[in-house]
Amino acid sequence: MTVEDSRYEAVSSRDARFDGVFFFAVATTGIYCRPSCPAITPKRGNVSFYATAAAAQAAGFRACRRCRPDAVPGSADWNARADVVGRAMRLIGDGVVDREGVAGLATRLGYSARQVQRQLNAEVGAGPIALARAQRGHTARVLLQTTSMQAADIAFASGFASVRQFNETIREIYAATPTQLRAARPARDARSGPVGGAAGVPLRLAYRGAYAAGQVFDFLAARAVRGVEEVVGTPGTRTYRRTLRLPHGSGIAEVSERTGGGRRSGGQWLDCRLHLGDLRDLTTATQRVRRLFDLDADPYAVAERLGADPELAPLVARVPGLRSPGTPDPDEFAVRALLGEGAAPRPPSGADALVTRYGTPLAAPDGALTHLFPRPADLLAADVPGLDGLCRALTDGALRLDPGTDRDATERALAALPGVGATTASFIRMRGLGDPDVLPGGAAGEDAWRPWRSYAAHYRWWAQA
Secondary structure (H helix, E strand, O other): OOHHHHHHHHHHOOOHHHEOOEEEEEOOOOEEEOOOOOOOOOOHHHEEEEOOHHHHHHOOOEEOOOOOHHHOOOOOHHHHOOOHHHHHHHHHHOOHHHHHHHHHHHHHHOOOHHHHHHHHHHHHOOOHHHHHHHHHHHHHHHHHHHOOOOHHHHHHHOOOOOHHHHHHHHHHHHOOOHHHHHHOOOHHHHOOOOOOOOOOEEEEEEEOOOOOHHHHHHHHHHOOOOOOEEEEOOOOOOEEEEEEEEOOEEEEEEEEEEEEEEOOOOEEEEEEEEEEOOHHHHHHHHHHHHHHOOOOOOHHHHHHHHOOOOOOHHHHHHOOOOOOOOOOOHHHHHHHHHOOOOOOOOOOHHHHHHHHHHOEEEEEEEOOEEEEOOOHHHHOOOOOOOHHHHHHHHHHOOOOOOOOOOHHHHHHHHHOOOOOHHHHHHHHHHHHOOOOOOOOOOOOOHHHHOOOHHHHHHHHHHHHO
């Protein structure tokens, strides 16, 4: 059986496990869908497959209005892969192409723009501009269907260079004008109020498979830094809130512990609300919250590998869908890791004190949220053993922590800094760089758990808590 035959079987069975892993397009209708689309399964001869939504769009297909293929979780491959394509996909997701162009993306990767273009086209069927365009289109649809903003304001908030470009892209991707797309929004979105005030932008952050929300919220609550993070409510209905330092301003993210959806509704999600000082940060903020909650993971692959291990099998069965939380700000997490944040919860007094003294105060406190976490440059004057070397390297650019960094080289550079060390560097690689295959401290069982050692570590920590 060929790969395409296997994919067609997944489409025929409406298998949500593959949502975001690939997309299929139908020649007779001109639309592309997620594998779990509830529409009648098309004939095999009319179906073609694509690695990304951008590739399907570049081939002339428009997004299905029924299954919303642009709203699926991202492929876990882009988090796991350490090659230039995986690094590029993570950077594009963070909005680097919109902010710095293809040249900026290439510079961060250490390749020429032509090499990056060629490798992305070969691997995912679309270049960086097409991938960024598809992402802008998705952001625009979210704003059209969840806010009452004017279309012209949405165009620029989504990253389009002009209203004309915005209108043309929406028509190409969705076969509708912005006005028609707004009128077709689901009833659940019609109640959304104006953006920019107390309402914020409501989002559904999709994930695949099981999601151990209780354990994730426990993990974040135990490590929350006062003034920057808080978890409110009772278990099962908690809300995690935190401040965000973003490229164009600041923001606050609120994520609900209660999970939504199910097989009948066509997906699963966490409810999120983003309050942003500048709506151009919407795409970046969304992707960073997704990394924090590890929403692009593949729990099926994790369970298959770790569930075959005698030590971990009972834990995997007890807590399906345990995730490996990341961070919305790798520089912040590097500082927190150096202060002692690791496997076990620790009193966050060190980080709390730094926030109070060196953090950037919000224009107006929001509940318990009062500050943005201090930047490395702000901490150069802090008298904390070992902190100066890390902050100076981050400030000078000698060390860069971002979604597209070379993880091996970065871990070596971190471990060489005074006061950091190998174990702290591995924690930064796990959470700060979002690597799913890290086992801090070099515990036994490494080979058996690859490429999901980060999840194995979290199962071990959960069992010991």
